[in-house]
Amino acid sequence: MTDEHPDENQNLDTERIVAEAPATGDARVDDAVAGLNRLRGRPAEEHVAVLEEAHGRLRDILDDLDPARPEQR
Numbered sequence: 001m002t003d004e005h006p007d008e009n010q011n012l013d014t015e016r017i018v019a020e021a022p023a024t025g026d027a028r029v030d031d032a033v034a035g036l037n038r039l040r041g042r043p044a045e046e047h048v049a050v051l052e053e054a055h056g057r058l059r060d061i062l063d064d065l066d067p068a069r070p071e072q073r
Helices: 014-019 027-039 044-065
Strands: none
Touching: 027 044
16 A cells, blocks of 8 residues: 655644744743744745854854853953
8 A cells, every 4th residue: 555645744834843842941042942933924035044043043152152162252
């Protein structure tokens, strides 16, 4: 028996996944991840900018946590 709808499981509800992201315990990280909620309702062309912003914020947080990096404040 073959699967008549092979792509059926690929239609994930990404809005639900983002909305249910668990708290990390770091308000900065939680805020950056919450920014992904801005993807909801936006055209795909705008997703890259939103994702890049969240990625940049998360990288900045990691850089702040890296003890090998000199403080740049």
